[in-house]
Amino acid sequence: MQPDDERTLLGTFLDGYRVSFPRTLDGLDADEVRRRLVPSRTTLLGLLRHLTYVEAFWFQHAVTGAPLTALGVASTPDRSFVLRRGDTAQTLVAAHARVVEASRAGVAGRSLDDVVTGRGAPVSLRFVHLQVLKEYAHHSGHADILREQLLAAR
Template structure:
């Protein structure tokens, strides 16, 4: 049983740990991620970032709005839905604003609350659909930006300082990897699913 914010009530038993295949989240025939072997710096950075994005999608797959909005470790406001919303804003900032120079109001930032991406992640199917639409639109923009860049030295601005596309790609890989670690724990707490 969960409350209106998706927080699991203490009396509900924890799920048993399960894997999809071996020690993996899904079997190799179902895994859309590559396993390396990229050729060159751009392909390597783009490939590893794509794999991290796909990992986020895998960790959220098959869950309803209630499960996606569930906060697993009180008092944390973190949920899988909150991670999708947060990463949509991360993509938006780094690719639209910092690199493309097109500042726009940040997704899921409500007034003075910089944590609205997590705080306002509610168990509503339309909120889930909106988060995925927004995230996918930002990923699409980022992929098109990277594909059109003549090289990885293309520079934008972050906090008044120049920043190169290659550094942004490395940062995004790090950002996703960190949050996918959170997603591992969140998903395990929801239904026991574990694996890479």
């Protein structure tokens, strides 16, 4: 496999976000990671919970057909931002890591041209990779801004 082939590049960029996003919580206390700084449900911890949902939805539900309830994630994207009482940075980082490993396993050996069901319509595994990559890129920007605001408020 060439280091610049499409599958390697998609995996490399996606893994970069998978590793860096949880680090936005580093050095923040339990209140800070839950603090709402905008009118929406967006918090740093909520963003991590949402990206865990995104991973499970696209790489497990869409690829393997596993029901969301069996995957232990929210039933809708909007609900995926809602924090539970026991959610902490440690529990959600661990849950995210588990889902990422399951995501990798779910697509191992599959072609980017394989067709799966995404939101009721057939899509390629390439589309799934790009969709998840887009979500990470989008929400990483939000996380950077929230973290900057939290640190400035100290």
